[in-house]
Amino acid sequence: MKKMILVSAGDALGAKLVQEAGFQGVWISGFEASARLGLPDNGSIMLSEMLAIAKPIVESIHIPVYVDCDTGYQNFERTIKEFENIGVAGICVQDDMPHLKQNSLWGGKTPLMDMKDFAQKIAIPRKIKIIARTEALIRGYYMEEALKRGRFYSKVADFTLIHTRDGKGDECRNIALKWHCRQKLAIVPTKFPQFSAKHLFDMGYSMVIFANQTERVKIKAIREA
Numbered sequence: 001m002k003k004m005i006l007v008s009a010g011d012a013l014g015a016k017l018v019q020e021a022g023f024q025g026v027w028i029s030g031f032e033a034s035a036r037l038g039l040p041d042n043g044s045i046m047l048s049e050m051l052a053i054a055k056p057i058v059e060s061i062h063i064p065v066y067v068d069c070d071t072g073y074q075n076f077e078r079t080i081k082e083f084e085n086i087g088v089a090g091i092c093v094q095d096d097m098p099h100l101k102q103n104s105l106w107g108g109k110t111p112l113m114d115m116k117d118f119a120q121k122i123a124i125p126r127k128i129k130i131i132a133r134t135e136a137l138i139r140g141y142y143m144e145e146a147l148k149r150g151r152f153y154s155k156v157a158d159f160t161l162i163h164t165r166d167g168k169g170d171e172c173r174n175i176a177l178k179w180h181c182r183q184k185l186a187i188v189p190t191k192f193p194q195f196s197a198k199h200l201f202d203m204g205y206s207m208v209i210f211a212n213q214t215e216r217v218k219i220k221a222i223r224e225a
Contacts, residue, residue, distance in 0.1 A: 027066050066090075
């Protein structure tokens with residue numbers, strides 16, 4: 001199974017540097033994109049704004065581009081078509097209730113979409129790949145609920161992302177150990193950087209997403225300058 005490392009980039013120059021470094025793809029982060037616009041990461045960013053960010057990135061590099069689309073915006077079918085039109089390789093969509101979407105690092109227990117409704121939402125004809133992301137662990141539900149949702153979504157998605165912010169990495173390990181599916185698993189190790197991409201691949205993950213590292217580097221560099 002092919003392994004992929006995606007690294008965040010917010011513009012064409014950053015994407016070219018990710019490509020130059022030899023990574024397998026670029027990640028366009030909703031968190032980063034919102035921050036650059038001075039917006040909170042709570043679904044404030046619009047489809048048109050993410051398309052405007054993604055288009056020059058796609059046109060400037062030859063490696064795949066994946067876009068974090070939060071809950072999929074107002075009309076998910078249109079979201080798919082618009083990103084297909086500009087040549088994006090895939091998008092990530094999460095099962096938060098659209099009006100309750102919050103940044104995953106903030107946490108707090110909130111209702112999630114009905115599991116079957118979310119699966120139906122993403123099970124539409126498409127040319128691009130879909131990363132189905134469950135926020136069950138982030139929102140205070142148990143591991144079994146997260147795995148149940150992830151396995152259900154894997155029937156209609158290309159990758160499954162069971163998001164975790166457990167800094168010890170225990171949830172990350174348990175997800176991989178208990179997955180028991182052939183479908184591909186993705187992971188975002190923001191809160192457990194002690195695990196290298198190789199460690200995560202050895203656990204059983206197929207896609208590792210470094211989702212906001214380049215923006216953090218920019219902030220540090222600008223402050224120092």
